[in-house]
Amino acid sequence: MDAKEIIAKRVALEFKDGNVVNLGIGIPTVVAEYIPKGMAVLLHSENGYIGLGPALDPIDPDVVNAGAKPASILPGGAMFDSVMSFAIVRGGHLDFTVLGALEVDQQGNLANWMVPGKIVPGMGGAMDLVVGAKQVIVAMEHTAKDGAPKIVKECTLPLTGKAVVKMIVTNLAVFQVTGQGLVLSEVAPGVAIDKVRAATAAEFSISPLLKEMDIA
Amino acid sequence: MDKVITIPQCEEHLSHGITLAIGGFLAVGTPESLIDYLVEKQFQNLTVIGNDTSFFDKGIGRLVAGRQVKKIIVSHIGTNPETGKQMHSGELQVELVPQGTLAERLRCGGSGLGGVLTPTGLGTVVADNKRVINVNGKDYLLEMPLRAKVALIKATVGDKSGNLICRRSTRNFNPVMAMAADIVIAEVDRIVEVGEIDVDQVMIPGIFVDYICLSGRNADSGC
Numbered sequence: 425m426d427a428k429e430i431i432a433k434r435v436a437l438e439f440k441d442g443n444v445v446n447l448g449i450g451i452p453t454v455v456a457e458y459i460p461k462g463m464a465v466l467l468h469s470e471n472g473y474i475g476l477g478p479a480l481d482p483i484d485p486d487v488v489n490a491g492a493k494p495a496s497i498l499p500g501g502a503m504f505d506s507v508m509s510f511a512i513v514r515g516g517h518l519d520f521t522v523l524g525a526l527e528v529d530q531q532g533n534l535a536n537w538m539v540p541g542k543i544v545p546g547m548g549g550a551m552d553l554v555v556g557a558k559q560v561i562v563a564m565e566h567t568a569k570d571g572a573p574k575i576v577k578e579c580t581l582p583l584t585g586k587a588v589v590k591m592i593v594t595n596l597a598v599f600q601v602t603g604q605g606l607v608l609s610e611v612a613p614g615v616a617i618d619k620v621r622a623a624t625a626a627e628f629s630i631s632p633l634l635k636e637m638d639i640a
Numbered sequence: 641m642d643k644v645i646t647i648p649q650c651e652e653h654l655s656h657g658i659t660l661a662i663g664g665f666l667a668v669g670t671p672e673s674l675i676d677y678l679v680e681k682q683f684q685n686l687t688v689i690g691n692d693t694s695f696f697d698k699g700i701g702r703l704v705a706g707r708q709v710k711k712i713i714v715s716h717i718g719t720n721p722e723t724g725k726q727m728h729s730g731e732l733q734v735e736l737v738p739q740g741t742l743a744e745r746l747r748c749g750g751s752g753l754g755g756v757l758t759p760t761g762l763g764t765v766v767a768d769n770k771r772v773i774n775v776n777g778k779d780y781l782l783e784m785p786l787r788a789k790v791a792l793i794k795a796t797v798g799d800k801s802g803n804l805i806c807r808r809s810t811r812n813f814n815p816v817m818a819m820a821a822d823i824v825i826a827e828v829d830r831i832v833e834v835g836e837i838d839v840d841q842v843m844i845p846g847i848f849v850d851y852i853c854l855s856g857r858n859a860d861s862g863c
Binding site (some may be wrong): 451469470472473484485486487490491492495497503504505506507509510513533539543544545547548549550551552555556581582583584585586587628 | 665666667668669691692714715716717718719724728734735736738739740741742743744747759760761762763764765766767769796808809810812813814815816841
């Protein structure tokens, strides 16, 4: 199983029937493929609808996801404008938002919108999503491409949100962000705690209920 | 009242240095024929309010690529490398605004409100130099209203009195921008007689819309 599949499968286990979820660009988008069949999870697309589905053939140029990629709107979905879309986001109407990160720290701070002097893509809807969704899950590869830890003691990059992340899911582990700091609650199949420790710059404790991810 | 004009008739409402609100999300729901006209007439030093700077060859992105914009107020510039390049060289002033805050600032601008209190951006650089107001024990940022001189919006169908329908995900910022500008020009794919749009289907009431013009692009996508 590759890293993306591990992460996406594990995140999908969090959802319950009837949840309304926003999935960010990249690995979070892949989560949609692993939502169990028969479970009604409604996806929110911040450009203005509930009921985001996969692109159809032929594509409809008026239906795109928040990354401007072709998409569809599933039966039972609903269209709206940006004001209502973000009322849904900020107003606590989303059960989950799943986002990638450049850095996430042990206080639950998230940085994912710019690297000063290098790339400044902008925050888009991310700052609204992290303050408004009931649960914020960071879904990302455990380390950067060069192996540098992305789970750190304190973010050094400009923040997207302060103390907003509740859960971190990577290809190696699952952490819960608690009032007492990070708690390692799960490891990916075959991954030893030492490997997690070596790839993590933040301090964390180990849950007495530590288990393997249930993603077989 | 017949609000139908041709695109060249928009000229009297446009000028160098004007502040424009332009609808669309990554160019979906953007009035491309009106952008064609801004490019053709080479209006300069524009201030543009939009969700994003799209791609270099689409929507607002074309105005940036052609160096017609001096200031841009958007939530996202990542899909158009030209924006970042001009920002770093100092040619283009970029104000990045969280997307939901951008929508609410425009709503305030069009709704007679003095500002909005939002938790979005607290503890980030977005909060720099802004007032934090505590209401019932919870902090909020005070974000100020935003308006444009002219809004250029896109709809799929419009009747001659300016009532508009936007198809699928083309709606995005178009309704709120229609409320937040002195003059609103809507580009539509199809113009119908007054009364042909069922009143329950209207998404942007004609009272917000000053002029409508027919798109030179996909003339009728069927709604």
